[in-house]
Amino acid sequence: MTENGTGGGAERRRGASRPPRERVTSIDAASARTDPAPRTGRWAVGEAETLFTRTLMRAQGRLAIVCLLSFGVALVLVTVVMSRIPLLDAIVLGGVPLSWLIHAYGFYPLMVIWAVGYTLACQRLEGRFTQLVEHE
Amino acid sequence: MNAALSIAAIVAVVVVTAVIGIWGLRISRTTSDFFVASRTVRPVWNASAISGEYLSAGTFLGLSGLVLLSGSDAFWFPIGYAAGYLLVLMLVAAPLRRSGAYTIPDFIHARLDSLLARRLTSALVLIIGWLYIVPQLHGASLALTVVADIPPWVGATTVALVVGGSVAAGGMRSITFVQAFLFWLKLAALAVPAIFFAITLSGTEPRIDPALVFPQGLGPAGLDAYATTSLLIGLLLGTVGLPHVLVRFYTSPTGGSARWTTVGVIVLISAFYIASSTIGLIARIAAPDLAAPGVADTVALQLPSRLIPGPAGDLLTALVVAGALAAFLGTSSGLVVSLSSAVSQDLFHGTVTSFRWAAVFCTFVPLVVALATAPQGLVTSVGTVFVFAASALSPVILLGIWWRRLTARGAVAGMIVGAVSCTAALIGSAAVGPGAGALSSLLAQPGLWTISAATLTSVIVSLVDGRTPVSADRILSRLHSPERSRGELAAGG
Incomplete structure (x- = not known):
């Protein structure tokens, strides 16, 4: 199990x-x-610890939601820019319109940035929690 | 096209896979336990292995085919597949690693303490796995038919035999390195030709007319907001519910390192999708005549001989064939391993013999389905599996990790509603066809409403039921607590 x-x-x-x-x-x-x-x-389940872990879980949940929502906003922004600005269809790089290039390549850097940012923030959060528990 | 060279490439991939597999087995013999051995695997290799298992025929052959066929809408598929790992990272990776569960049924059973929920999860995992293997076998048929003019059933049967045989022999389980090798092979098999194509095209005259090759209506400007949103949500959440995704996180030593491994996976699969998307863009320039259903998926295999005549083109074709084979083998064997362990545990108490028979059974069923059906677009078939997984399993997994009050009945009800509504929508979509306006769109891209329905059902039934498992607090605190220290982990693990 x-x-x-x-x-x-x-x-x-x-x-x-x-x-x-x-x-x-x-x-x-x-x-x-x-x-x-x-x-x-x-983690033996003492009452104080349950309180700690619940707080930690909520903090992690909040962090994940903030990151996901902000990523969603970034995704929508890029989508709107590439699909609603006709000028980008007119700019051609290497034979391919810029709007197509953004669609093909533009989203992956965003994902990497958000992934690294989230992981660092999460590490800080868990580090603080571990310190707190070990002080108890 | 030189058939002998391509067949040599196929044989080489199978042989190298077997050699690395045997070597990997010997390494795992020298340690007391395979899982401890895999914890000595560096994150780069671990991330490569996860990516190797994840990247399938769908994006290797299918993506360029769909870009050719329907334009830039196709790019949403790899974007969804990659962003799915962002969701895995933020909501699932560390908690599932800390749960200690190896499979989704294990996790559901431990979390909800319900055998019924476990059995239902196992059944869904089996269905999802089978549906996912079928397009891999279709891809194999397609590839062999194109490069060597071999009848379609040979390709599917060959891959099924290799996968079923090697898993049944007990090889694949311990071979993180095989999957890692297959990833780098897949990446090279698309990136190297893409670079050669780009160089060749930049030197040719006359220049193409961008407005014809990349028409505005098929580009980002022709976006359908509902269909795109629904598809993306299905793909994102579907990654969470795939049977072979969770297993690999267990090879990370801690929840924290499981996160960094996931970051690595996002980087690696992004690199692969960028190469694959490039092939798609080049296909629109160089092979517009292949833009027909069924043929389009072969474009990645046909481009090398079209753009670069002579032995260099033959060599590149052989490289692409090798990569395609790696895609079929990597994904199918990962899936068959996950399915066989689920089947053998749930039906036969997990003996070695039953695992072997389960491997044969789990390969045979999709092979029959693959032989009996005609290949649809590879990337859309895989996308459909993601949407089904997202409707049937993902809501329950996410609620199980993040919501204390989920009950067994709530989970069972949610899984049934998700699976049934998604199946009904897909059947309905085939019956109604594309001509019925909004209804067609709702049925063709059901993710948005089927996932919501499954989630709502789980929540409402859980609240009415009220029988939260007594162990919920303990398990949740374990899922979300960081490991104390490496020393303790080594002593305890």
Whole structure:
């Protein structure tokens, strides 16, 4: 099922023989039900921690939504520019109208910029959270 | 066109794939566990492997064909496929890595504690996977027919045999390197010819008339707002629901590195799509006579011999053929592995023998479908699979990660509504045809309303049901908490 939840079981099963992938990953109904009450080793669920993780989850959700919405706005802006400005059809580079070139190539740099920006922001967020929890 | 050279290229790809595969297997033998071994894989290789599995016949052959056929609208497909990874990055990558689940059914089962939801997810994963393999096999038929005048069934059967055989032999699972190699081969097989074509074209006279080759009506100016929005949302969300996308994130050591791997994937697939789009633009200039349904998808294979006569053109053709084969092999084998593990776990308690039979079964069904149907436009067929995945699975996956109150019944209801409404729309679209105005558009691009319907159903049924799984808080906190430290991870993992 999960890396931590069934970690002990997986370890035992791994030790028994060569590791066919299915045995490590299997979550068939029977084994899922006989597993001990699942607990995560990484973050024991104290009340303070639940509060922290909920705050973190909300912050991550907010960050993702802000990034997605702003990316959506950028996407719409580029689309409007390339489709509604006839001048771009008249400018021809290497035999191809500029509007076609924007459509073919213009969106990928945006994606890379947003991907890097989001990942950096997320790293900062999680770094702050880890510091906060370790202070507790 | 030199058929012998192209067939030599095909044989070479199969042999090199097998050699790297065997070498990769030996590496994984030396470690206690394959998954630990793959954590030593550098992010660049990991990202290459994910990209290698993701880029299919749809964009390798299909994109240039669709640009030729219907103009710049075709560019929305690769834009959607790439931006889908942005969505994966922001909403899915790190949480799913931290969930520890290997497959979507695993995740749904763990999150909702419901066997019914798990079984339904598995069934949908199987359908999506099969639908996705069919265009790959069609692409193989098409490619072999063009380069060597071989009957269509040979190509599809060859790829199915190679994929089914290698997965059943147990090879593909451990081979991150094979997928990574296939990615670089695919990129080179489009980028190198594109550069040669551009050089050749820039030297030729007379110049083309841009207004004829790139007419305004087929360009960005002819944009249909509803169809474009619906398609893009379907493609974006569809990436989240694809069965073979999630598995690869497990090879990242932490959620944080899963994010950086995803950034790498976005960069790599963007580079590939830029090369592929360039071939599409060149196709409009150099091969307008191929702009007919069924033939257009072969344009990437035919361009080299048209633009560069002689042995150089033959060599480039062989390179493109090798890349196309890499596209069929990479995607199909990734899918067959995901499907076989789902089938063998859900139906046969995951024994090795059942995995092998499942691999045969999971290859055989799409092969029959591929042989029984005529190839449609490759890129649109793949797009349809994305929209189906986006309607049936993605809402539940996203709600499962981000919404605590999702219940098993809500998820089941959402999946059924999404799958049924999307299927109905696609059947309806075929029945109504393109002539019925707004209705045709709604049915041909159903993503916008089917995804909304599935999401709303999940939310409403969950709220009415109210039986939030007791483990919801614990699982969500795990999905969204950063790993504490590498030392602890090494000790615990």
